[in-house]
Amino acid sequence: MSDTDTQLRKLLERAVGDPPRHVAVPEVRREFIHRRITQTAAAVVAVIAIGVGGTAVAAHFAGAKGAPAAMAARGVPRYYLQADAAEPGHDPAAYQASEYPDRGAGGGTPVAIRAEQALIRRTATGAITGRFRCPEGTGWWVNQAAAVTNSTFIIGCSEQPAARTPGAGPSQEVLLSVHLTAAGGVAGMAPVPGGHLTRIGAGVISMAAAPNGHEVALAISAGNGRMDIEVLNTATGQRALWRGRPHWKYWGLSLTSNGQELVFTGLPCLGVPRCTSAGSVLAVRPAAQGGSLAGARVIVPHRSSVTAISPDGSVLCSLGLEATVSGPPPAPLAHGVILICTSVKTGNLVGEAYDSRFDRGAAALGLLTADPSGQYLIVHAVTGGKSINGWIRENPATFNQDPANMPSVRLIPLKGNGAALAIETW
Amino acid sequence: MTGDEAAPQRGEGFPEFVLAREQALQRSAWLLTGNWALAEDLVQTALARCWPRWERIRDDPEVYVRRVMINTWMTWRRRRWRGETPSDPIPDSAAPGDLAIETSVRLAVRDALAGLTERQRAVLVLRVFDDMTEAAVAQALGCAIGTVKSTAAQALARLRTDPRLADLMERETL
Numbered sequence: 001m002s003d004t005d006t007q008l009r010k011l012l013e014r015a016v017g018d019p020p021r022h023v024a025v026p027e028v029r030r031e032f033i034h035r036r037i038t039q040t041a042a043a044v045v046a047v048i049a050i051g052v053g054g055t056a057v058a059a060h061f062a063g064a065k066g067a068p069a070a071m072a073a074r075g076v077p078r079y080y081l082q083a084d085a086a087e088p089g090h091d092p093a094a095y096q097a098s099e100y101p102d103r104g105a106g107g108g109t110p111v112a113i114r115a116e117q118a119l120i121r122r123t124a125t126g127a128i129t130g131r132f133r134c135p136e137g138t139g140w141w142v143n144q145a146a147a148v149t150n151s152t153f154i155i156g157c158s159e160q161p162a163a164r165t166p167g168a169g170p171s172q173e174v175l176l177s178v179h180l181t182a183a184g185g186v187a188g189m190a191p192v193p194g195g196h197l198t199r200i201g202a203g204v205i206s207m208a209a210a211p212n213g214h215e216v217a218l219a220i221s222a223g224n225g226r227m228d229i230e231v232l233n234t235a236t237g238q239r240a241l242w243r244g245r246p247h248w249k250y251w252g253l254s255l256t257s258n259g260q261e262l263v264f265t266g267l268p269c270l271g272v273p274r275c276t277s278a279g280s281v282l283a284v285r286p287a288a289q290g291g292s293l294a295g296a297r298v299i300v301p302h303r304s305s306v307t308a309i310s311p312d313g314s315v316l317c318s319l320g321l322e323a324t325v326s327g328p329p330p331a332p333l334a335h336g337v338i339l340i341c342t343s344v345k346t347g348n349l350v351g352e353a354y355d356s357r358f359d360r361g362a363a364a365l366g367l368l369t370a371d372p373s374g375q376y377l378i379v380h381a382v383t384g385g386k387s388i389n390g391w392i393r394e395n396p397a398t399f400n401q402d403p404a405n406m407p408s409v410r411l412i413p414l415k416g417n418g419a420a421l422a423i424e425t426w
Numbered sequence: 427m428t429g430d431e432a433a434p435q436r437g438e439g440f441p442e443f444v445l446a447r448e449q450a451l452q453r454s455a456w457l458l459t460g461n462w463a464l465a466e467d468l469v470q471t472a473l474a475r476c477w478p479r480w481e482r483i484r485d486d487p488e489v490y491v492r493r494v495m496i497n498t499w500m501t502w503r504r505r506r507w508r509g510e511t512p513s514d515p516i517p518d519s520a521a522p523g524d525l526a527i528e529t530s531v532r533l534a535v536r537d538a539l540a541g542l543t544e545r546q547r548a549v550l551v552l553r554v555f556d557d558m559t560e561a562a563v564a565q566a567l568g569c570a571i572g573t574v575k576s577t578a579a580q581a582l583a584r585l586r587t588d589p590r591l592a593d594l595m596e597r598e599t600l
Contacts, residue, residue: 004582004586005554005582008550008554008582008585009554009555009557011531011535011591011594012457012535012554012555013453013555014531015531015532015534015535015536016453016456016457016532016555017532018449019448019449019452019453019456019462019465019466020462021462021466022448022449023444023448023451023452023466023469023470023473024444024448025440025441025444025445027470028444028470028473028474028477029474029477031470031471031473031474032474032477032478035471035474035475122463124462124463124466125462125463127463
């Protein structure tokens with residue numbers, strides 16, 4: 001090798017640095033399976049096309065067989081949506097802190113999140129590939145977001161007063177679908193049919209979209225010590241009302257892929273000072289029917305910060321904060337963030353993991369979001385000055401562990417971690 | 427299950443190869459793509475393509491994997507897939523050392539490589555960065571050794587005259 005080669009090589013090595021992430025065998029395996037499925041599906045389509053449409057059509061489809069793998073949809077969402085609250089530590093934290101009655105927070109009225117803008121970030125690098133504000137202009141805030149596909153989100157924009165004053169909630173909320181380009185930019189927005197909400201009391205507190213995009217569920221603080229849940233059919237614009245029980249708070253909504261099952265956390269503490277009720281994770285079905293939430297069935301008989309139901313409705317994951325983790329002796333007690341996944345049908349534990357880096361008594365905020373496939377979970381938690389933000393690679397059902405030897409949560413970090421983070425979904 | 431699908435189950439040595447070489451492959455891929463995200467995609471795709479054939483190539487997989495990687499990259503380029511163009515720096519990332527200098531080096535190298543033809547860049551990465559022999563490079567690219575020599579010479583000549591790199595290369599010798 002000549003001197004020039006050596007110099008150049010040193011320069012190249014210096015420029016390259018270290019890769020930010022590792023390529024692991026499971027990823028390669030998924031890629032391989034994905035390619036095989038894509039190729040098989042393309043081949044099947046081509047054969048059908050030959051039979052139905054003749055050789056010209058068949059040739060067209062066969063041409064698509066070798067689409068570059070990088071362009072095809074991957075298992076892990078390539079992008080995630082993220083928004084910081086305009087009032088860090090106030091909006092979401094005030095609401096979530098009220099869920100910890102042992103700290104004397106009592107049953108405060110939930111307040112709607114206010115974010116000036118939302119960012120689209122690339123999962124692999126955290127690079128910001130797009131950003132948007134509510135198109136309605138000044139006085140409108142990004143309030144909620146939920147993913148329908150890896151490239152389509154439904155967001156809630158609410159008109160709220162510039163300054164928070166007691167009793168002055170949002171005057172209206174508009175739901176919009178946001179579409180991303182292949183490169184993660186914002187391709188456009190469109191109103192969701194039936195997505196213009198008025199008379200929304202203190203605002204929309206939680207939102208979930210079914211992975212098929214046909215239903216959107218909204219927990220609305222109706223005022224007068226009551227919260228309701230509305231389920232919107234995005235095709236027809238019709239809304240079904242699930243009337244809440246007096247003094248019950250509802251949040252942490254999630255929907256199964258067929259929109260049938262609506263799961264949420266309920267706590268009978270709304271407007272109840274120093275409430276000590278435990279609450280529970282509840283479900284109603286069919287979600288689009290409406291009715292009384294008094295008839296909701298209990299899935300998990302204890303409160304959770306936030307929950308996510310798998311698309312097929314079989315597994316429920318709950319993110320608990322300030323949990324006490326214990327196992328058979330000599331397993332130590334630990335306090336921190338715990339992620340528990342249980343079978344909806346049997347109630348049996350199918351997977352759990354925890355992160356004990358947090359101190360007891362400081363839990364404030366938690367976000368748990370599953371991607372539309374239900375395979376990848378975003379976990380965000382803030383306790384005092386510490387926070388974690390990342391995603392879990394495995395299907396929850398695959399990290400079933402011996403309770404005596406639970407591993408720490410293996411989170412792949414996501415950029416944008418911070419106490420102000422109020423909305424994060426993919 | 428097809429034979430190919432069964433192959434990964436028998437892929438003795440494949441996990442070890444991935445563990446040992448994925449970082450090096452990613453570095454080479456970065457020089458080709460100029461983008462870590464694409465580099466990761468490229469390595470993952472190349473490994474997934476090699477996996478079904480692992481039984482045949484496992485005695486000397488390096489050249490084969492790199493050949494697949496180069497071919498995949500060229501295919502992506504031909505299809506004119508641009509990928510994403512991040513619009514903003516990441517505000518919350520930390521980097522050791524002098525970030526400005528490292529960034530300027532990285533950008534200068536990336537821009538200079540972008541001025542080469544696909545084949546020149548591939549030869550340069552394999553021959554200079556990966557330190558492969560001319561014969562191995564020829565095998566990886568499916569061309570004659572003479573072609574490798576001439577292409578490498580053209581690439582180096584082009585980089586030598588690149589003002590963005592000239593100064594940096596001099597400093598590397600100090």
